[in-house]
Amino acid sequence: MPELPEMENYKILLNQKIAGQIISAVQINREKSINVNPDLFTRTVQHQKIMTINRRGKHLLFQLQNGKILLLHLMLGGWMYFGTEADKPKRTIQVRISFGDQHLYFIGLRLGYLHLYNQTEAEQHLAHIGPEPFSNDFSINEFKNRISQKHGRLKTTLLDQEFIAGIGNCYSAEICYDAGILPTKDIDDIGEAERESLYQSILSILQKGIHHGGYMDNPLFKDDHLTGGFIDLRQVYDREGEKCKRCGNVIIMETISSRKTFYCPNCQK
Structure with a gap:
């Protein structure tokens, strides 16, 4: 999607x-x-x-x-x-x-x-949708305040469009990998430093996705060489059984809330 x-x-x-x-x-x-x-x-x-x-x-x-x-x-x-x-x-x-x-x-x-x-x-x-990640209102303090009100698994929270707008299955996996946090981890067990890393990873991974045209492999028009450029930059999403590009361990797939979730058990703690 x-x-x-x-x-x-x-x-x-x-x-x-x-x-x-x-x-x-x-x-x-x-x-x-x-x-x-x-x-x-x-x-x-x-x-x-x-x-x-x-x-x-x-x-x-x-x-x-x-x-x-x-x-x-x-x-x-x-x-x-x-x-x-x-x-x-x-x-x-x-x-x-x-x-x-x-x-x-x-x-x-x-x-x-x-x-x-x-x-x-x-x-x-659109009134129910949460803040845009790149809006001026979505500061680190606002993120910490919003996540402090959440409970349950991190993956499920990131997918909640009322929590933050626009994150889905692919980028939630990539964000968790970039932050070095297991998507299966409970929100209540994520410390202050991890929350700050998570915030920075949300911004950096989404910006990287935009810069490289996202991961959809269908061009928007003839000779469109931008759209889909992020597909080769994925670290974990849809890479079950492949080796982690960072440590060489095998990427794991687990189902959370009926959604496929990909992570490296070595790089994400």
Whole structure:
């Protein structure tokens, strides 16, 4: 599932590609991917200029000139492609938004969605999400205060979108590895120094993920050499049975709260 770095990468690249462009056509191939009548969706969106694209947690918000917002959550298996009909992926397209002969394809939206909201509705939909890791309000003191109110396993806490926005299965594993802490460890057993290391690892690993285009291996457009660059930099995620790049021990996979969790039993204590 795309996480904060993947969606931030999409945000940056899509602002370069379509911000300021006018939507010339809309095609809805799967009505369950949207939240209103297809005709209403098309009438509201078509001929509107994309003013900007923002991100909140794992969501993207396409701000339209008429004040409406397209709220995207890709969920598991979802991705996008921008290009012409000639070079589009040979995959089922749930929604297509056109800008002349260039199109933004929404693919794999079986669990994900592209919903049409006004500003108030969008804010209400996102109101439960916790702070952005790179916001000015998310200081070390704020992190310590928030984590002091949590109990249970570290992995489960990091995945809680009300605790911090945007962290999922991949980056929670990489953050714990970078901090040298077992994801299975109970919050109450994590000391002050470890909490400070955890905070720094959240910022550094997410920033590294953004800088290298996230871990999704599908390019956003033809000749996109950035998207997916983080996949070769993973230390533990999805590397069960492989050797730790730091110590040579075998990476372990364990299931926590129905989620696969990867760690090095030697480097993480």
